Amino acid sequence: MPTFEVILRDRSVETIDGADAYRQEGPMTTFFRCGHGREVIDSWSTRIASFRTADLLAVRRCEAAVDRLRPAS
Numbered sequence: 001m002p003t004f005e006v007i008l009r010d011r012s013v014e015t016i017d018g019a020d021a022y023r024q025e026g027p028m029t030t031f032f033r034c035g036h037g038r039e040v041i042d043s044w045s046t047r048i049a050s051f052r053t054a055d056l057l058a059v060r061r062c063e064a065a066v067d068r069l070r071p072a073s
Contacts, residue, residue, distance in 0.1 A: 004031060006051060007058040019048050022059065029053045 004016040019031035021041050028050045035044030 003062045005058075005060040005062060006056060007060070008051070009055045009057055011057075014049075014051070016049050021045075024053055025050075027053055029056060029059070 020034040032045040
């Protein structure tokens with residue numbers, strides 16, 4: 001499962017674990033965990049975190065720490 005790093009206007013970094021996707025909802029950018037086996041944000045998705053879109057500088061998708069530690073084949 002990917003991890004998202006959110007860089008805010010004040011240069012602080014928030015890490016969002018367990019989110020599969022994000023989208024803008026009005027003035028907020030919301031991170032979601034999608035339903036099991038789902039690849040889209042729908043009624044089965046769970047909201048994990050929200051940030052004011054105006055406060056975001058960048059959103060980075062990172063692979064989970066376990067994937068980064070796995071040796072290359």
